[in-house]
Amino acid sequence: MKRKGSGIFPHLEALRGRELDAGGFSHRPGGEYRADATAWAVMALSATGSRKDLLENARNRLAAGQKQDGRVCISPEHPEAFWPTPLAILAWNGSPAHREARSRAVSFLQVTTGIHFEKDPEAIVTHDTSIKGWPWIAKTHSVVEPTALSLTALRMAGHGEHERAREAARMLMDRQLPAGGWNYGNTFVYGQELYPQPENTGIALDALAGSASREDVLRSLEYLESRIVRLRAPLSLGWGLLGLGAWGARPGKARNWVLESFKLQEKFGPYDTTLLSLLLLAYLAESGLGSVLEGKEPAA
Amino acid sequence: MTLKRDTRERNGWTRREFLLGSAGWGIAASGSSLLASCTKRDWRADTLIARVPHYGTDIATVLLQGFRELRVQSGEIKGKRILLKPNLIEPHAGAGHINTHPEVVRAAVEAFLRLGASNVLVAEGPGHSRDSVLVLEESGLGDVLVEDHIPFLDLNYETGYAVKNLGGKTRFSTLTLPAALAQADWVVSLAKMKTHHWTGVTLSMKNLFGVMPGIYYGWPKNILHWEGIEQCIFDINATVKPHFAIVDGVVGMEGDGPIMGSPHHAGVVVMGRNLAAVDATCARIMGIDPTRVAHLKAASGRLGTIRESDIPQRGEKVASVRTDFALVDKIHAQRGLRLQ
Numbered sequence: 252m253k254r255k256g257s258g259i260f261p262h263l264e265a266l267r268g269r270e271l272d273a274g275g276f277s278h279r280p281g282g283e284y285r286a287d288a289t290a291w292a293v294m295a296l297s298a299t300g301s302r303k304d305l306l307e308n309a310r311n312r313l314a315a316g317q318k319q320d321g322r323v324c325i326s327p328e329h330p331e332a333f334w335p336t337p338l339a340i341l342a343w344n345g346s347p348a349h350r351e352a353r354s355r356a357v358s359f360l361q362v363t364t365g366i367h368f369e370k371d372p373e374a375i376v377t378h379d380t381s382i383k384g385w386p387w388i389a390k391t392h393s394v395v396e397p398t399a400l401s402l403t404a405l406r407m408a409g410h411g412e413h414e415r416a417r418e419a420a421r422m423l424m425d426r427q428l429p430a431g432g433w434n435y436g437n438t439f440v441y442g443q444e445l446y447p448q449p450e451n452t453g454i455a456l457d458a459l460a461g462s463a464s465r466e467d468v469l470r471s472l473e474y475l476e477s478r479i480v481r482l483r484a485p486l487s488l489g490w491g492l493l494g495l496g497a498w499g500a501r502p503g504k505a506r507n508w509v510l511e512s513f514k515l516q517e518k519f520g521p522y523d524t525t526l527l528s529l530l531l532l533a534y535l536a537e538s539g540l541g542s543v544l545e546g547k548e549p550a551a
Numbered sequence: 552m553t554l555k556r557d558t559r560e561r562n563g564w565t566r567r568e569f570l571l572g573s574a575g576w577g578i579a580a581s582g583s584s585l586l587a588s589c590t591k592r593d594w595r596a597d598t599l600i601a602r603v604p605h606y607g608t609d610i611a612t613v614l615l616q617g618f619r620e621l622r623v624q625s626g627e628i629k630g631k632r633i634l635l636k637p638n639l640i641e642p643h644a645g646a647g648h649i650n651t652h653p654e655v656v657r658a659a660v661e662a663f664l665r666l667g668a669s670n671v672l673v674a675e676g677p678g679h680s681r682d683s684v685l686v687l688e689e690s691g692l693g694d695v696l697v698e699d700h701i702p703f704l705d706l707n708y709e710t711g712y713a714v715k716n717l718g719g720k721t722r723f724s725t726l727t728l729p730a731a732l733a734q735a736d737w738v739v740s741l742a743k744m745k746t747h748h749w750t751g752v753t754l755s756m757k758n759l760f761g762v763m764p765g766i767y768y769g770w771p772k773n774i775l776h777w778e779g780i781e782q783c784i785f786d787i788n789a790t791v792k793p794h795f796a797i798v799d800g801v802v803g804m805e806g807d808g809p810i811m812g813s814p815h816h817a818g819v820v821v822m823g824r825n826l827a828a829v830d831a832t833c834a835r836i837m838g839i840d841p842t843r844v845a846h847l848k849a850a851s852g853r854l855g856t857i858r859e860s861d862i863p864q865r866g867e868k869v870a871s872v873r874t875d876f877a878l879v880d881k882i883h884a885q886r887g888l889r890l891q
Contacts, residue, residue: 278708287766325766328713329727331774332767366777375748375883387769391777396681396770435679435770441748441882443811446643450682484685518697519684523708 258510259534263299266292266527270305275312278523286323288524289313290338295528297345298535298543307348313339314352321359331389334397336360337404344407345546357408360385360401361415365393377439382422383415394436395426395451399458406461407541420462423455431470432478447471449478453490457539460497472500483512485522489529497539509534596856597621598823598832600867603801610658610820614797615665617822620865623795629667634674634735635659636793638743638758640809641679642689648804648814650686651743653695655799655820659741660701674731676706676761678771679810683707704731707765718786720849721778726790727767737794738762740826744803744819744833746812746876749780751844751884752837753809754830755796756854759787781846788826788854796829797822800836805876817874819867827855828862835859838875840890 269276269292271284276292278285293309317323322333340356343349365386370379384398402411402419410416426436432447433455439445452475456468465472472495479491479502489512492505502508509530516522522530536543599617603610637651660671673696677686683705687693696703709729716723732738742758750757760772760783768774775783800819806812817836823829827850831841841847841857851857859869878885 278710283710326710329767334769386773387765388767388774391769391773394770394773440811441807441879443807445811446641448641448680448682450680450685482685484682484688486682487685515684519687519693 258506259299259513259531262513262527262531263296265521266295266524266531267301267305269524269527270309271312273312274308276309276524278525280521284312285524286313286316286325286335287338288528290323290335290342291525291528293342294338294540294544295531297342297545298532307346310343310346310349313342314349317352317355321355321357322363323356332387333359333363333389334385334387334400337385337397337400340404340408341540341544344544353408357405357410360405361410361413363389364415365391367393375441376437378437379422379425382418382425384419384422392436393422395423395433396435396454398422399454402458402462403540406458407544407546411461417462420459423459424463424467427455427468427471429470431472431474433471447474449475449482449487450490452478453487453492453494456494457490457497457541460539460541465498468498472498476500476502479508483508483515485512485515485526485530488512489526489533492533493536493540496533496536496542499538501537506534595621596823596825596828596861597863597865598821598825598828599865600832600836600869600872601820601822602818602867602872603820604818606652606654606801608801610655611661611665613820614658614662614822617820617866618662618666621823623666623824625666628663628737630669631667631736632670632672632734633663633668633737633739634672634731635663635739635741636758636762637673637675637692637741638745638753638761638809639675639677639683639686639690639692640761641677642682642686643810644689647691648745648802648812649743649810650690650692651741651799652801653690653692655797655801656692656741657695657699657701659739659797660699663737663739668737670702672702672704672731672735674704674706674729674762676709676729676763676765678761681707681765681770704729706731706762707770709764709766711764711767714790716786716790717792718782718789720782720785723778723786726786727764728791729762729764732762732791738791739795739797740793742796742798743809744798744800744817744821744837744876745808746805746837746839746878746885747808748879748882749776749884750784750846751888752830752834752839752847754798754833755793755826756784756788756830756846756850759791759793760784762791763787781849784846785849785854788850793826795822795824796826798829798833800833803837803876805837806879807882813877815874815876817872817876819872825855827851827857831857831859832862832864832869835869835890836873838873838890839878839888843888845884
């Protein structure tokens with residue numbers, strides 16, 4: 252394991268270097284605390300076996316920012332931007348000290364959704380607008396990425412059979428593009444099928460593993476398998492590998508590609524904390540995100 | 552000294568500082584900040600249309616000539632920090648008509664540096680994709696930025712600051728803008744000439760949707776849609792008060808824009824200080840009546856002018872470059888827009 256993983260050590264060190272004195276992580280070197288960056292860093296460092304005290308400090312910082320109703324927001328001034336909540340659930344997994352915080356976050360997700368309404372057969376957009384998922388921001392329509400992340404978080408917390416988790420899987424299937432893949436969450440607009448995006452496709456596939464059949468997502472797997480060969484952009488590659496891995500379709504060169512993506516920092520500058528963490532997880536996770544996260548709970 | 556070398560030396564950025572971060576941009580604003588400098592509206596509506604037949608044209612020289620025609624003085628730019636906001640909505644290799652062309656971005660950077668800008672930053676928060684590296688790579692802009700050492704900032708992840716919503720058309724009492732905007736002396740909307748299935752057209756005013764950080768507004772910036780796209784365009788423009796617009800109409804998009812439409816060669820770049828006037832001129836070039844485009848109509852008289860008689864036209868005349876962009880009848884926002 253150590254020899255195999257030696258290529259990621261500098262990036263692991265770079266990630267550790269983002270730790271803040273008060274606990275938690277910044278989005279960029281020298282930046283301020285961010286909940287999303289902290290949750291991602293905890294997941295990546297936990298998967299690589301980092302110091303427990305570092306992880307617990309970061310988890311504590313996340314818990315300190317949690318609102319009474321369980322949500323975790325991008326900043327205290329923006330309670331409507333609660334999209335880091337599923338990330339926090341994943342970061343708290345495996346920590347007995349944060350079971351209560353995680354439980355409140357799970358409860359928040361279970362009672363929260365976006366704006367939904369009956370499907371209009373004459374509508375310009377053709378997806379089923381009534382199926383509930385989760386939005387990025389309160390009082391907006393549910394879209395693919397926050398729904399996929401929330402589904403993964405619920406499943407990891409032992410609530411994969413909850414009605415909302417099952418509905419989320421249904422919503423993701425409804426938003427799958429007929430030609431394969433997902434984008435942010437629209438399928439057809441004015442009769443034209445929209446383009447898929449690799450990042451959205453990877454995150455949806457990762458979330459749906461165990462909730463859909465291979466046949467149901469076959470075209471999306473085929474789309475991503477052909478697309479990922481040329482992908483080195485970190486977000487798309489990271490989620491692409493996790494999504495394929497979750498379905499036993501991880502490419503043999505996955506680790507080389509991750510290292511090539513890290514190398515792109517020479518061209519594009521240092522990646523933010525989320526990207527560093529995601530790539531580290533994609534490097535390690537042979538079978539999807541859940542395969543390297545600690546503390547998956549038995550189904551409730 | 553070549554222009555490219557000039558660009559590098561005056562920028563002074565290294566590769567490590569190049570992209571994906573706020574490094575290279577001043578940490579704290581000094582001198583006039585965006586908001587302080589925008590207390591007075593600038594309605595100088597002079598708009599310039601320049602013929603640019605293809606992207607191999609020396610576009611930087613075209614822009615510099617345009618600045619002279621529009622009386623943009625070097626004293627206005629010298630030592631200033633310029634934020635260029637291109638339209639990079641989502642990536643598709645080979646679909647160059649979706650995004651502002653990399654050569655137009657390169658030319659705008661060069662032109663502002665030639666006028667004496669201390670820093671030029673390219674900044675965008677792509678509306679449909681969270682992967683800005685993919686957007687840069689597939690749009691071709693990444694290579695241009697690397698080659699010319701031009702810094703890029705993904706506005707979607709920028710820590711924001713709340714300012715009073717000066718437009719008042721939506722229910723938002725404040726807007727959360729990215730910190731980079733507060734540090735810029737000039738904000739330039741570097742838009743693409745396109746039709747749009749929700750707003751009729753997307754030009755320099757609509758392009759400013761991209762400054763709103765995704766971490767507060769989502770991907771796509773759905774909350775803005777729920778509040779009303781036209782109302783949000785007004786509020787963002789009224790609050791940000793951009794200083795200048797350059798619209799890439801060399802190859803635009805017609806039909807079902809802003810993503811699924813077809814390329815349309817218009818062979819022009821349109822520029823000016825007043826975004827409403829620039830967009831009205833672009834619309835006329837596209838064969839679209841700006842008074843029938845809701846967000847342009849709303850801007851008229853409040854953020855600028857869209858009346859043809861009030862817009863001193865420089866460079867080419869509208870009639871000499873007009874080329875009707877296809878409109879789709881089943882798209883509600885495009886019905887009845889054709890300029891008679």
